[in-house]
Every structure is written in structure tokens, then in C-alpha cells.
Amino acid sequence: MLEISDNPATSANDDPITSDQRQFSAKVNAWMPHEIMLTDAWFPLAHSFAVDKKPVRRAVYSQPFYLWRGSDGQVIAAENHPNDALAGAKSEYTDDSGHYPVLEKYGYVWSWLGKPENAAPEHVPSIPYLPEDGGLPLHMLGTVRFDCCAPLSLENLIDLTHADFIHADVVGDEKMDSETVEVFHDSETITMVRTCVNKSVAPIMKIFGGVRADVQQVRQVIRIYLRSHAAIAYGRFSPGDNVQLFHPCVPETRDRTRLDYAMNTSNVKKTNLFRYMMPKASYKVSRQDSSMTSPQSPRYMRPEKRKDLHSPLDEAGQKYRVLMMALAERQARGDFAYRDNVSLDCSDIIGYDGT
Amino acid sequence: MSEAIWWAVARSEEISAEKPFNVDIGDQPIVLWRDTEGAVRALEDRCPHRRAPLSLGCILGNGAIQCGYHGWTFDGASGQLIDIPNLKSERKYPPVYKAKSFGVHESAGFVRICLDAKAPPPADDGYALPLSGTSTVALEHGQYIAALFDDPSLLISIKGVRFSPYLLAELCEQDGQLVMERSCQWASPHWPAPFTSDFPISLRIATDPVTGESDLTLRDDEFNLLLHATLAPVPGARQVTQVRWRAILSPERPGLAAKIMGVGTPLRVHDHIDGAALRVLKPSASIHADDLREEIAARTDQQDEVA
Numbered sequence: 167m168l169e170i171s172d173n174p175a176t177s178a179n180d181d182p183i184t185s186d187q188r189q190f191s192a193k194v195n196a197w198m199p200h201e202i203m204l205t206d207a208w209f210p211l212a213h214s215f216a217v218d219k220k221p222v223r224r225a226v227y228s229q230p231f232y233l234w235r236g237s238d239g240q241v242i243a244a245e246n247h248p249n250d251a252l253a254g255a256k257s258e259y260t261d262d263s264g265h266y267p268v269l270e271k272y273g274y275v276w277s278w279l280g281k282p283e284n285a286a287p288e289h290v291p292s293i294p295y296l297p298e299d300g301g302l303p304l305h306m307l308g309t310v311r312f313d314c315c316a317p318l319s320l321e322n323l324i325d326l327t328h329a330d331f332i333h334a335d336v337v338g339d340e341k342m343d344s345e346t347v348e349v350f351h352d353s354e355t356i357t358m359v360r361t362c363v364n365k366s367v368a369p370i371m372k373i374f375g376g377v378r379a380d381v382q383q384v385r386q387v388i389r390i391y392l393r394s395h396a397a398i399a400y401g402r403f404s405p406g407d408n409v410q411l412f413h414p415c416v417p418e419t420r421d422r423t424r425l426d427y428a429m430n431t432s433n434v435k436k437t438n439l440f441r442y443m444m445p446k447a448s449y450k451v452s453r454q455d456s457s458m459t460s461p462q463s464p465r466y467m468r469p470e471k472r473k474d475l476h477s478p479l480d481e482a483g484q485k486y487r488v489l490m491m492a493l494a495e496r497q498a499r500g501d502f503a504y505r506d507n508v509s510l511d512c513s514d515i516i517g518y519d520g521t
Numbered sequence: 522m523s524e525a526i527w528w529a530v531a532r533s534e535e536i537s538a539e540k541p542f543n544v545d546i547g548d549q550p551i552v553l554w555r556d557t558e559g560a561v562r563a564l565e566d567r568c569p570h571r572r573a574p575l576s577l578g579c580i581l582g583n584g585a586i587q588c589g590y591h592g593w594t595f596d597g598a599s600g601q602l603i604d605i606p607n608l609k610s611e612r613k614y615p616p617v618y619k620a621k622s623f624g625v626h627e628s629a630g631f632v633r634i635c636l637d638a639k640a641p642p643p644a645d646d647g648y649a650l651p652l653s654g655t656s657t658v659a660l661e662h663g664q665y666i667a668a669l670f671d672d673p674s675l676l677i678s679i680k681g682v683r684f685s686p687y688l689l690a691e692l693c694e695q696d697g698q699l700v701m702e703r704s705c706q707w708a709s710p711h712w713p714a715p716f717t718s719d720f721p722i723s724l725r726i727a728t729d730p731v732t733g734e735s736d737l738t739l740r741d742d743e744f745n746l747l748l749h750a751t752l753a754p755v756p757g758a759r760q761v762t763q764v765r766w767r768a769i770l771s772p773e774r775p776g777l778a779a780k781i782m783g784v785g786t787p788l789r790v791h792d793h794i795d796g797a798a799l800r801v802l803k804p805s806a807s808i809h810a811d812d813l814r815e816e817i818a819a820r821t822d823q824q825d826e827v828a
Contacts, residue, residue: 340606461577462573475618
């Protein structure tokens with residue numbers, strides 16, 4: 167079992183976010199997202215409701231996962247389809263019977279890609295506003311895909327200024343009085359908190375959410391669990407209803423990303439159309455994101471001499487790159503340990519108080 | 522001085538102030554639009570922030586182009602970054618914060634781009650021929666030009682006209698252009714070309730040895746001009762060729778067969794090539810093209826040395 171060791175990242179030498187600006191920039195500019203393959207992690211491969219007796223196929227970095235339920239209702243995750251007569255030799259990721267570690271939590275089937283003996287429930291990310299036993303109504307759940315590599319989808323998410331342009335017709339444009347961004351990180355997570363004062367109201371909240379004011383006070387948090395490629399997107403809107411989105415970007419293959427989203431709108435009154443429409447916004451919003459990340463993806467596939475330019479708003483995105491690369495480097499050296507506990511309840515960090 | 526290459530990448534009517542427009546020159550994607558004065562602007566179709574295509578963005582009221590991803594805004598003439606809206610401050614950005622800009626020249630209904638932004642623009646060409654179109658062809662640029670020399674019927678159609686396999690003049694060099702003249706017949710019932718003594722029409726093609734931009738002149742046997750066209754093939758991504766063309770049908774065309782040219786579309790540039798026919802197309806005129814290009818290039822180098 168993979169122990170959670172004392173956090174050596176508190177020692178400045180080990181924190182990959184270095185104060186040496188040149189070293190930091192060099193790492194940011196060496197970003198090759200297609201090359202990153204992080205293992206020893208739980209991936210949310212399917213909504214629980216999508217897995218039944220007939221095996222469904224999923225993939226992480228092209229590694230196949232077949233998921234189904236046995237007669238006792240327990241989920242099984244196998245490297246080969248039970249009917250596959252041509253099944254090849256089993257990989258290092260499964261036990262002797264070709265099965266991956268698997269568990270269910272938050273309404274998802276999670277499977278472990280890595281050394282099976284290192285799988286442990288304490289490496290499942292904390293998602294405060296999803297019920298641990300699942301059971302959210304189907305209208306809050308769905309699947310969308312992005313035509314890009316997963317780290318680009320997560321980079322997209324961690325800089326929310328993009329929403330003011332790509333998603334202006336859903337979540338509102340860039341007009342606001344002020345915006346502050348704070349970034350926190352440890353070795354396994356990065357958290358971005360964006361506070362907007364007097365932001366123009368998101369159209370979807372005007373049209374479906376009954377918000378009549380001209381402006382909203384907004385606090386948006388994106389928290390990414392690096393190894394699992396899974397993000398929490400938590401938005402508090404005043405006036406308006408809070409948005410509680412779980413946004414895992416499973417790296418199916420190096421150029422395609424699968425999002426089995428859960429948007430828990432239980433906090434919205436049942437008479438408010440927003441409760442039913444906001445989860446559906448994922449279909450429009452994901453197409454808008456993919457329209458940008460899809461042409462981006464091939465442009466990051468080969469090393470480029472030209473460095474990306476950055477603004478002060480890119481702090482979170484740059485740190486995301488450096489943290490991902492640091493994890494990849496550690497794993498390349500054979501160090502798969504979790505130096506921070508991802509399953510610790512993060513309600514305080516994201517500002518979730520249960521409402 | 523060796524001249525910079527000005528590629529005819531768009532027709533004037535394709536570029537507006539409403540929406541950015543994307544073209545390629547080889548592997549270089551380019552975004553085009555018109556600013557508030559109607560001048561065409563050209564930048565690399567790549568935001569230097571996160572490499573998103575600028576052509577997916579929008580044109581602002583002040584004529585600048587804004588990336589659709591994070592709103593980075595660029596001046597059209599210089600490519601300088603002039604605004605990041607979410608920073609909410611009037612600030613100047615360092616010179617390195619720019620998208621690459623290119624030389625632009627618009628005349629005679631063509632928008633020409635030079636990858637060297639500092640290259641002096643060519644002279645104005647005159648007026649825009651009234652008929653025009655754009656085709657994108659899955660054939661590599663050099664092969665496209667070779668096919669134009671060896672059998673234009675694979676690439677274009679002229680209403681009421683059939684190209685013959687026979688040349689009045691094979692490819693030769695005139696004033697730095699590659700020039701040839703092909704005999705043609707009317708589409709109406711005619712004696713088979715191999716047995717024909719004198720052909721009623723000829724097609725003269727004069728081609729730039731580097732860009733492949735070609736002037737096509739169709740004349741009858743009394744040297745009445747029937748059709749004049751300019752065809753501009755430009756290499757694009759994945760070895761595809763983007764072809765812009767402009768043409769004019771002569772209003773006075775003696776004879777019934779010539780009049781029929783005006784029924785429907787006089788000139789069509791094909792989007793799809795007959796691959797089976799292309800595979801077995803025997804090189805004829807094109808065989809000389811490479812030798813001629815070498816001679817022209819060698820002469821230009823000599824002139825550069827002397828200069």
C-alpha cells in the first residue's frame with residue numbers, strides 16, 4: 167500500500183515552485199503535455215449508473231479498462247474483455263487475474279492505473295459537494311469529450327479568464343469592476359481562487375436562474391488533483407445559485423479527453439429551471455472549449471523554440487505545468503509516493519460550507 | 522536583389538472587417554482581416570499566449586484583432602499586443618509581446634502576402650477581373666503546376682472549349698516567366714485532334730517560376746481575345762493547394778461557338794482531381810519546367826552577385 171509520507175514538500179528545496187524566476191520559466195517553457203503519463207492514481211472512469219452486467223470499455227493513456235458488475239453488484243475492472251479470445255499478455259497494472267483495483271465513490275467507478283499494490287482509498291480526491299454514496303439524479307450527470315490532450319483541458323479550466331470570451335454567451339463576459347486571483351498548491355493539487363466584483367450577470371442565470379440584477383459578486387474556485395486529472399469547479403454567485411461541478415478530464419489517449427461530469431444542482435430550488443438547465447450547459451460549454459483546445463493540441467505536440475508568453479493572470483496555469491512536470495520527473499525516478507493527502511476534506515480550501 | 526515572394530492568398534471579396542479569415546502559405550497559417558480603413562491586415566494565425574488560432578477570434582471596433590481564447594488584443598499593422606482586457610489597466614506591453622506580422626499588398630482584386638514583413642510591395646496591377654473563385658485542391662503545389670502544363674483539363678474547365686494534347690509552343694522562358702501555348706478545339710463535334718490540321722483556339726499560359734501564378738489567355742485563330750484569367754495556386758497545409766482565380770470573358774467573341782462560352786460559368790477550377798487520370802498523365806511540357814527554373818534561378822543569382 168502506498169503510504170502517505172510526511173510532507174517533504176514543506177522543505178523549500180523540494181517544492182517545484184521555485185523562487186528562482188529563470189528556473190521556473192525554463193520549466194514552464196519546456197511544457198510538452200502530450201508526453202506526460204502519471205500513474206499510481208485513481209481515475210474516475212465511469213458514472214456508476216453506466217456500469218452494469220455488460221462490460222463497458224474505457225481507456226487511460228490507451229490502456230484498456232473493461233468495467234462491469236458481477237452478480238453481487240460489485241464492480242470489476244479488467245484489462246481484457248471477458249469474451250476476448252485474442253487477449254494478450256497482462257500488463258504490470260493488473261493482478262494475476264488481470265483485474266485492476268477498483269472502487270465506487272461519489273457516484274463514480276474509480277479504477278487505479280499503476281502498481282496494484284499501491285492502490286488505497288486515501289488517494290481518491292476529496293469532492294465535498296458530491297454525496298459519497300452517489301445517487302444524484304441522472305439530469306445532473308453526463309459525458310462530453312474534448313479533442314485535445316487532457317492537460318490542455320485542465321490548463322483551460324485553471325485560467326477562468328477564458329470563460330469571459332469563449333463562454334460569454336453562457337457565463338458572462340469580462341466586464342467587471344475588479345478581479346483578484348489567488349493560487350495555492352501542494353505536491354498533488356493546485357487551487358485557484360478567482361474573486362470578481364460587480365461582474366456582468368451570466369446569461370444562463372438571467373435566462374433560467376431568475377437573476378434580475380445587472381451584476382453579480384462571483385467567487386470561483388478551480389482545484390485540480392494532478393495525478394487523477396480531476397478538477398473541482400466551485401462557483402459562488404451572489405445573487406444567484408452556487409455551481410458545484412466535478413470536472414474530471416480523463417486522458418483516454420494522448421490527444422483525446424473524456425469528461426464524465428457531475429453538476430450537483432441539489433442546492434437549487436426544484437421550481438427553478440436553472441436546476442435542470444445548468445448541467446446541460448456542459449454540452450454547449452464543452453464544444454466552445456474544444457473549439458479552442460482542439461487546434462491548440464497539435465501545436466503542443468512537438469518541442470518549440472518559441473516560448474509561450476504569459477500575463478499576471480497566468481500564475482495558476484504556469485504552476486500547474488511545473489507541478490505536473492515535477493510529478494512526472496519524480497515518477498521517472500521511481501518515486502510514486504503521495505507527499506500530500508488528496509482525500510482530506512477540502513471544504514475549507516474551496517470555501518464550501520454545505521449550502 | 523532577390524525579390525521576396527508575394528503570394529496571392531485571397532481575393533479581395535473574401536476579406537472583411539466582420540470576421541477574420543484563415544489561409545496558409547505552406548506550413549505558415551495566416552489570419553487576414555480589414556481594419557477600420559478597409560486596409561487588409563495579416564498576422565500569423567497563432568496567439569503568442571497559448572497558440573490558439575487568432576482566426577477564431579474577433580475584430581474589434583478599433584480594427585484590432587482579439588484572440589477568442591483569453592482576449593489578448595493585437596494591433597493589425599505591427600502585431601503588437603495592445604490589450605489584455607482582464608488586466609483592466611492601461612499598460613504598455615514589451616515589444617516581444619507580439620504576433621508575427623507579414624507584408625500585405627492588395628491590388629487587382631487579389632490580396633498578396635509576403636512572409637517578410639519588410640519587403641517592398643509590388644507595383645499595383647490594374648483593375649480586378651470581374652469573375653473569380655476559390656478552390657482548394659488535394660494536390661501538392663509543384664504537382665499542380667506540372668499538371669497545368671501537361672493537361673489543364675484535369676484542373677480547369679473552360680465552357681465550350683476542349684484542350685488538345687498538342688502544343689504550338691512548348692514551355693520556354695520569356696521575361697522571367699515560363700510560357701507555353703496549347704492548341705484547343707471547340708466542344709461541339711470536331712475532327713479528332715490527332716488528325717486536325719489547324720486548331721481554332723489557342724491557350725497561352727505564362728507562369729511565375731516560383732509561385733506558379735499563371736496568366737491564361739485564350740484566343741481564336743485571328744487573335745481575338747476570348748478569355749483572360751489569372752490563376753494563383755498557393756501551397757497550404759498537408760500539401761494541399763489553395764487556388765484563387767480571377768477572369769474576364771471578352772464581351773465580343775466572334776462565332777456561335779465562342780458565344781456559347783458565355784452560357785453559364787465560363788471558367789471552373791476543379792476542387793477534385795481525377796486521381797486515376799493524374800497517375801498515368803505523361804509528363805510532356807512539365808519536363809522542361811525544372812530545367813528552365815534552374816536557368817532562371819542561376820541567372821538571378823548572377824545578377825545578385827553583380828549588383
